[in-house]
Each structure stands twice: as C-alpha cells, then as structure tokens.
C-alpha cells in the first residue's frame with residue numbers, strides 16, 4: 001500500500017509534459033507501474049525507481065489487493081480534482097470555480113480513448129511496456145477509466161450537498177455539465193425569492209414580466225413551444241422553476257391569452273413544487289431543485305432566453321403587456337449580461353378576482369411623471385403650468401406665456417411663497433382688479449422667509465471711518481483739549497457702582513449717568529452689562545485688530561424708495577442694545593459753518609450733529625451710522641456716552657429689532 005502510493009507520487013513528480021490522466025491511462029498492472037516508473041523516473045535516480053519496482057514486486061503475492069490498489073491510486077488523483085471542485089461548491093463559491101475544474105469533470109464523465117489521449121511511448125522502457133501490455137493495456141485503461149468515472153460520481157455524491165434520493169447519478173452528471181447556466185438562473189431566482197423584484201435591475205426585467213403564483217390551477221397546460229434552452233438536448237431538459245416566468249414581448253405578440261392559458265400552460269398534474277419536492281417524481285424533483293439552493297443547479301435556463309417553460313397546474317397567471325411592444329420588442333436576445341437596461345416601466349397586475357380574459361392583459365401607462373398639484377389649500381390654484389414668476393417682474397409686467405419647454409423645465413418642488421403670493425397679490429394681473437376686490441392685502445414677507453443676501457452698495461464720496469478724528473483749523477487745539485480732559489478723568493478717583501452681579505441700565509450708577517463701566521469703576525467684571533462700546537468693538541474687530549464683515553457688524557447700507565440710502569439690520573437687536581457707533585470728524589462750530597457754506601452748499605443731505613462742548617461731529621466722512629434716516633416712530637435712539645474719559649455717540653435699539661428692519665432714529669431737529 002505504501003509502495004503503491006510512493007510509486008504514484010514519484011510519477012506525479014516527474015516533469016512530464018503529459019497530463020496526469022495520460023500517466024494513469026498507461027497503468028495496467030504492477031509491470032506497467034514499474035515500467036512507467038522506470039521510464040519516467042529521472043536517470044539520476046535509478047536507485048529510487050528500482051526501490052519502487054522492487055517494493056511493488058514484493059507485493060505481487062497480494063494479487064487481490066493490486067487491482068484495488070491501482071483503483072485507489074487512480075481514484076486518488078481523480079478525487080483530488082473532484083475534491084477541489086466539491087469544496088468550492090460546498091463553500092458557496094461555485095460560481096467562481098475555474099473552468100479547468102469543470103473541464104475535468106466533463107472529461108471524467110466522457111471516457112476517451114487512451115490512444116487519442118497519449119502519444120506512443122518513446123523511451124525504451126515505455127516501448128517495452130507497450131509491447132508487453134499491448135491490447136491488454138488499452139482494455140485495462142478503458143476499464144479503469146470507467147471505474148474512475150464511477151468513483152468520481154460516488155465521490156461527488158459523498159462530498160457534495162445531499163441530493164434527493166430519487167435523483168439519478170446520470171442526472172447529477174448532467175447538472176454538473178451546465179453549471180454556468182445554473183449560475184445565471186441562481187441570481188435571478190434569488191432576486192425573486194427575496195421579494196425584491198421591484199428593485200431588480202432592469203436587465204432582469206425584460207420588457208414584459210409575467211408572474212405565476214402557486215395558488216391557482218390551470219389544467220391542461222402544456223409546455224410552451226420553443227421554451228427549451230438553446231443548445232440543450234432532450235435528455236437535459238428540465239422543468240423551469242414555477243416561481244417566475246419571463247416572456248419576451250415577441251412571444252406575447254405571437255401568443256394570445258388563450259394560447260398562453262391553454263397551449264402554453266404547464267401540464268396538468270403538477271403540484272406545488274414545495275409540496276411535490278419530496279415525492280420523488282421527475283417533475284416535482286426538478287421543480288424542487290429549481291426552488292431551493294440546490295434547485296439552482298437543476299434549472300439551467302438563461303435569463304436572457306426569456307421563454308416560459310412548463311409550469312404547475314396550480315398557478316395563477318397574471319399578465320402584463322407592454323403597450324409599445326407592437327412596434328418593437330424591448331427585449332434583446334442574448335446573454336443577460338450583455339443587455340442594455342431597458343427603461344423601467346410600471347406594470348399593473350390585476351387581482352385574481354377580476355375576469356381573466358379582460359384583466360390579465362393590462363396596458364402600461366407611459367409618459368413622463370407629472371407632479372400632482374394640490375387642488376385645495378393655501379397654495380392651490382397657483383397656476384404652476386402657466387405661471388413663470390420672477391421677483392424682478394413688477395406691476396405692469398405682462399406675464400410670459402409658459403411654453404412647453406418651460407413646463408418641462410419647471411421645478412417640480414413646491415412653489416416658493418413669494419412667487420405664489422406675487423400672483424395672488426395681483427402683481428401679474430391678467431385682468432386688473434380694483435384694490436378692494438383683490439383677494440389679499442399686500443404684505444411684506446418676513447426677512448427669515450425671504451432674506452436677500454447682503455449687497456455691498458458703493459456710495460459716492462463716502463469712505464468708512466473707523467475712529468473719530470479731529471479736523472479743521474482748530475483741530476490741534478481741540479485734540480489737545482480732549483486729551484487733557486481724558487487724562488483728568490482717569491486720574492480722578494473713580495466712584496465704583498454698587499452692582500453685584502450685573503450692571504442694570506436703570507440701576508447701575510454709571511449707566512444712569514451714561515458712563516460706561518470699566519475695571520476702575522465697576523466690581524462686576526468684563527460682562528457687567530454696561531460696557532457696550534467695548535462689546536461693539538469686540539463685535540466689529542477681533543483680537544488681532546482685523547475688522548469683521550457686515551454680518552458681525554450687523555448692519556448694512558440699503559436703498560430706500562424715497563429717502564436716499566438707509567441702514568437695515570442684518571441681525572436682531574435687543575432693546576437698549578448698542579447697534580452702531582456714530583463716527584465722524586469732530587469739528588468746531590466755525591468749521592461746521594464753513595463746510596455748510598462752502599462744501600455742502602450743493603448737497604441735499606447733511607450729517608452734522610452736535611457733539612459735546614460746542615463741538616460738532618460731521619458724518620460726511622464717517623461710518624455707516626450716517627445713513628440712518630429719521631423717523632418719528634423710530635426703532636433706535638442716539639445716545640452720548642463717556643467711555644474711559646472719552647465722549648462717544650452711538651445708536652441704541654429702542655425696542656427689539658428684527659433682521660431686515662430699517663434702522664431709524666428721531667433727529668430731534670431744533
């Protein structure tokens with residue numbers, strides 16, 4: 001036993017160009033083994049071959065075991081191939097089985113003539129072996145080959161998944177031969193069984209899809225003509241799984257409903273595949289194989305073939321016909337993998353209760369999807385199909401008649417409220433209504449609903465100023481005087497407020513006198529609540545001294561209909577919160593008069609304001625606060641504060657201010 005294995009191993013290790021099967025086919029007996037060993041062994045290792053031969057010869061008296069030993073040797077090699085094949089199948093990776101394994105299986109199932117497989121021996125030992133073995137060797141090879149095939153089938157039975165007891169070995173061999181088709185149908189069936197047919201790629205849904213359930217019976221049905229797989233012999237015909245049927249559109253054109261129900265119906269007597277699977281008959285067994293994991297091995301139908309095979313009599317058939325199939329079939333023949341996916345179409349399947357003749361064939365609704373607009377509610381009847389609204393359009397603008405291209409390009413989303421209300425406000429009137437008959441009163445959309453992006457408006461002759469500057473002929477004197485006043489104020493012994501947690505505007509001693517708290521006049525700290533100029537600076541400028549954008553500042557210049565420029569809030573402000581400091585040039589009264597007389601004589605707007613100590617602050621060269629208009633019902637007020645000994649003016653919110661509101665204050669003209 002051990003010697004025989006050694007001999008086989010030594011043979012297998014030879015660098016022979018011949019295949020393994022050719023080596024085995026020349027083995028006819030102990031002599032042949034020894035001759036092959038001698039002929040194929042390397043010349044550098046004569047002792048090994050002699051040892052092998054002697055060892056085989058030493059086992060010659062055990063004649064009963066020789067034949068079985070040879071079979072074991074041959075079947076060992078065959079089994080090695082089969083074992084690999086079965087391992088892949090068991091591991092669920094059968095789809096990726098290399099082709100060579102499938103070929104090996106096919107080769108073993110079809111015995112070939114050894115003469116056609118092997119060239120005549122060329123070495124002297126081989127010639128001697130051929131002379132001695134002669135015909136006997138060929139006969140033995142045929143016998144051995146047949147035996148090898150039998151062993152292979154048995155081995156497959158042992159290592160593969162359990163098959164129904166009624167399944168014949170021949171059937172199993174046929175199933176192996178068409179394993180590639182099996183792979184295709186397996187994917188198709190898995191999609192169906194998982195209930196995900198709706199999400200099945202369109203390549204699996206070829207135009208028309210016909211589904212047969214297992215709940216209804218159709219006696220007298222026969223297999224559909226031409227439903228067999230192309231290239232398959234009658235011996236390899238297998239019933240297709242009853243879980244699904246795929247008909248081509250062409251086939252539907254040829255076959256009427258009656259044909260399908262009668263002629264193309266599956267033969268009567270077939271039962272539910274799951275129930276029939278265990279009975280052992282040919283049909284149920286095949287159906288069983290097609291409806292389980294193993295079923296995929298039995299069903300070898302290509303998805304792309306798209307023909308319905310015979311089916312159970314217990315079937316409920318519902319049909320759907322592609323409306324456009326009369327013109328051109330959407331189904332492309334050939335491999336499913338090579339198809340271009342067809343456009344998914346909605347299929348209406350009638351209920352089983354409806355009349356079969358009238359309801360089993362339904363037409364598929366085609367055409368682009370259209371949004372179903374509301375027919376009631378606030379935004380209904382907005383005329384989406386005919387209304388092409390734009391905010392740039394104003395009263396008097398004639399609405400453009402929507403074209404077909406406009407309707408196609410229209411956004412299917414819900415209409416924006418400004419467009420809808422613009423129409424309702426009669427901004428685009430087809431027939432001008434008097435104001436009292438208009439359905440809605442004009443209103444302004446809240447800034448949160450429709451907030452335009454900040455727009456940078458270039459104002460002529462205006463340059464943003466960051467700090468107050470002393471200007472004019474007396475500027476040097478004025479600046480020195482202001483510096484002296486700040487110095488005296490800092491040297492004074494500060495009287496600290498009595499606030500504990502927060503410096504309230506109405507209770508803090510400093511706040512009541514319009515003095516901003518600092519560390520020398522307040523014990524609360526940085527966030528006492530009465531350090532708004534400091535807060536404003538932090539809001540506008542970071543620690544590195546860089547100025548923030550207008551979102552941080554919170555205001556921006558706007559254009560008003562009749563008051564020139566104005567200022568609007570870009571954020572919300574609480575009551576008594578500082579909005580913006582009024583910054584400009586600090587001039588004397590004489591300088592102010594001169595400017596009004598000489599410089600601003602042609603100007604319509606003036607930005608001069610009393611400051612302190614008979615000084616004037618001119619905002620012509622100032623910051624954005626100069627654009628704040630006057631209002632008798634303002635939302636802001638102008639206040640003058642002393643900050644660290646310096647007098648400064650700022651605009652404070654007189655109430656809560658919404659984002660987008662225009663800022664106004666009362667000028668208090670004298």
Ligand SMILES: C[S@@+](CC[C@H](N)C(=O)[O-])C[C@H]1O[C@@H](n2cnc3c(N)ncnc32)[C@H](O)[C@@H]1O
Pocket residue numbers: 562563564565566604605606607626627628629630631
């Ligand atoms: C400090 S400026 C305000 C900014 C000015 N609207 C502009 O475009 O530069 C003051 C001037 O604005 C105009 N103004 C401000 N409030 C107004 C109002 N409520 N009605 C009409 N004009 C106003 C007046 O011409 C006034 O002299």
